[in-house]
Amino acid sequence: MQTEKVVDHIVNWLKNYATSANMDGFILGISGGIDSAVTSSLCARTGLRTLCVEMPIHQAPSHVSRGQNHIKSLKHQFANVTNVQVDLTSVFEQFKGVVPQAYECEHLELTLANTRARLRMTTLYYFAGLHKYLVAGTGNKIEDFGVGFFTKYGDGGVDLSPIADLVKSEVIEIARFLNINQEILDADPSDGLFGDCRSDEDQIGASYDELEWAMKMDKEEKKASDFSGRKFEVFNIYKRLNNANQHKMKPIPICKIPVHLKK
Numbered sequence: 001m002q003t004e005k006v007v008d009h010i011v012n013w014l015k016n017y018a019t020s021a022n023m024d025g026f027i028l029g030i031s032g033g034i035d036s037a038v039t040s041s042l043c044a045r046t047g048l049r050t051l052c053v054e055m056p057i058h059q060a061p062s063h064v065s066r067g068q069n070h071i072k073s074l075k076h077q078f079a080n081v082t083n084v085q086v087d088l089t090s091v092f093e094q095f096k097g098v099v100p101q102a103y104e105c106e107h108l109e110l111t112l113a114n115t116r117a118r119l120r121m122t123t124l125y126y127f128a129g130l131h132k133y134l135v136a137g138t139g140n141k142i143e144d145f146g147v148g149f150f151t152k153y154g155d156g157g158v159d160l161s162p163i164a165d166l167v168k169s170e171v172i173e174i175a176r177f178l179n180i181n182q183e184i185l186d187a188d189p190s191d192g193l194f195g196d197c198r199s200d201e202d203q204i205g206a207s208y209d210e211l212e213w214a215m216k217m218d219k220e221e222k223k224a225s226d227f228s229g230r231k232f233e234v235f236n237i238y239k240r241l242n243n244a245n246q247h248k249m250k251p252i253p254i255c256k257i258p259v260h261l262k263k
Contacts, residue, residue: 001170003177007042010162015046017160018134025049025080027133029120029155031192032066034175034184035138035163040070041178042162043136044078051133054085055120057092058195066184073181084127088119095119113193117154128159137161140171142208146215147238148245149191149204156248167215168208204241206234214238 018025026043030036030052043050052071056064071083095115102108124135137158143149144164150156163171168189175185188199189208201207206214214235217226224235 001173003173006166006170007045007174007177010042011045014043014136014160014162015048018046018048021134022132023134024132025051025134026136027051027053027124027128027131028136028138029053029055029124030067030071030083031138032063032070032184033138033187033189033192034180035140035143035171035189036067037070037180037184038171038175038178039136039138039162040074040081041180042174044074044081047080049131049133050078050081051127051131052081052083053124053127054083055088055123056085057088057116057119059192060190060195060197062187062197063190063192066181066187070181070184086123088116088123091119092116109194113191114151114154116193117151117191118157121154121157125157134159137164139164141165141167142211142215145249146211147204147241148248149200149241150248151193152248155191167212169212204237206237210234211238218242 014026025048026046027050028036028040028043030040040050040052052074054064054067054071071081075081075083092115096112105111121135127133128135135158137144137155137160139150139155139161140163144156144161163174166174172185188197188201190197190199191203204211210230211234213231215238217235218238222235224232224239227235
């Protein structure tokens with residue numbers, strides 16, 4: 001990959017899009033992970049206002065400190081970068097207190113995790129509306145178009161996606177080029193939606209390197225029967241999640257009414 005040229009391309013794309021849309025800058029959530037670090041750095045390079053928002057909800061301390069260190073570094077490099085912290089823990093707890101709790105439901109933990117992501121999306125759009133900013137997504141290609149590892153109308157609720165055509169290894173390559181803090185480069189990828197340190201690999205059952213391989217094999221129209229051992233297992237994980245999460249990747253279906261029924 002021609003890393004420097006890719007960075008320039010994304011930065012120009014961001015700036016041109018914002019200018020054409022008559023918007024004044026970008027806003028995004030900072031998680032302490034590599035995707036948000038890279039995306040915020042790319043937005044900052046446009047010279048347009050870039051607002052980094054921390055939105056902890058029972059967040060693991062390591063995630064918080066990595067995010068804060070990144071923001072500090074970014075503000076040192078770019079005068080157009082500002083930040084704000086909105087602790088949503090009490091909002092999340094209040095929400096849990098007013099909705100019926102389905103304690104016997106096996107989906108409760110995941111449902112509440114997705115609720116965290118949707119509270120954050122709402123917060124980002126609050127600030128975006130105040131300042132005429134575009135909400136920048138931080139999803140990479142594997143997450144957005146491979147296994148659908150994002151929350152619908154949560155971190156998937158954005159105005160534009162600067163790195164969604166880059167697989168994780170390419171994001172890491174760009175992060176190194178941008179001199180992203182080493183602690184972020186070294187950290188295990190995690191969505192941080194459960195209040196602990198479980199990684200994306202813990203949840204998915206495969207690493208991003210493995211998922212990149214599976215995505216490539218799927219594009220080449222390979223089948224699970226073409227593989228054995230760990231490759232067989234990983235390919236099945238990829239295909240299962242890709243099939244299950246198509247509803248996240250495709251446009252909302254519209255029920256088209258036949259013309260004769262409208263007469």
